[in-house]
Amino acid sequence: MARATLFHQLHDVGLAAWFGGTLANAVTLNPASSSAGSPRDVGAVANEGWxxxxxxxxxxxxxxxxxxAGLVKHDAGRMKAQKGVPSMALVKTGLTALALxxxxxxxxxxxxxxxxxxxxADDATTPTPATPPDVASAQKQLTALQWVVPATTGALVLIGAYASEQYRPEEVARGALRRVLS
Structure with missing residues (x-):
């Protein structure tokens, strides 16, 4: 079987940065911006960080x-032969589309x-009474959305760990055998 090491590395490192960066900013930057001093400084610090x-x-x-994309191309044969791979790929694709x-x-x-x-602002996602209405509306939406990206990309990390287990030779053989027998 040909190696797809570079594709795995791009996939995993890119996902790790996407997940970790958005989680870190939601956990630290957004609330920490409230320490910037005046409400205007809070907004400036949060905006600069993001x-x-x-x-x-x-x-x-x-x-x-x-x-x-490289892994999908590399794993096309596995998707046809190994049970569970197509549904896992579909879930990953859906979560990736949602995260995007x-x-x-x-x-x-x-x-x-x-x-x-x-x-x-009071912090990166909390408006003050002086915040312009359109900005306040955006901040209120960002209050919830700041957690959706780390949740979906975190789920992709978990599915990636499961997918790694499917690469084990005994799993490939078992999945291919089940597919042939069904």
Missing amino acids: DRWTPVNAAAIGAHLIGA GVTAYSRTLGAKVSQHHAVP
């Missing part, structure tokens, strides 16, 4: 997608907030 993360996140997502959609929508909301560089 604006710095955006290109890194885009690169991580790109690496993950290149790796995922939520990430893109969150970035759109974040860009709306970032346009008002030093927008008054």
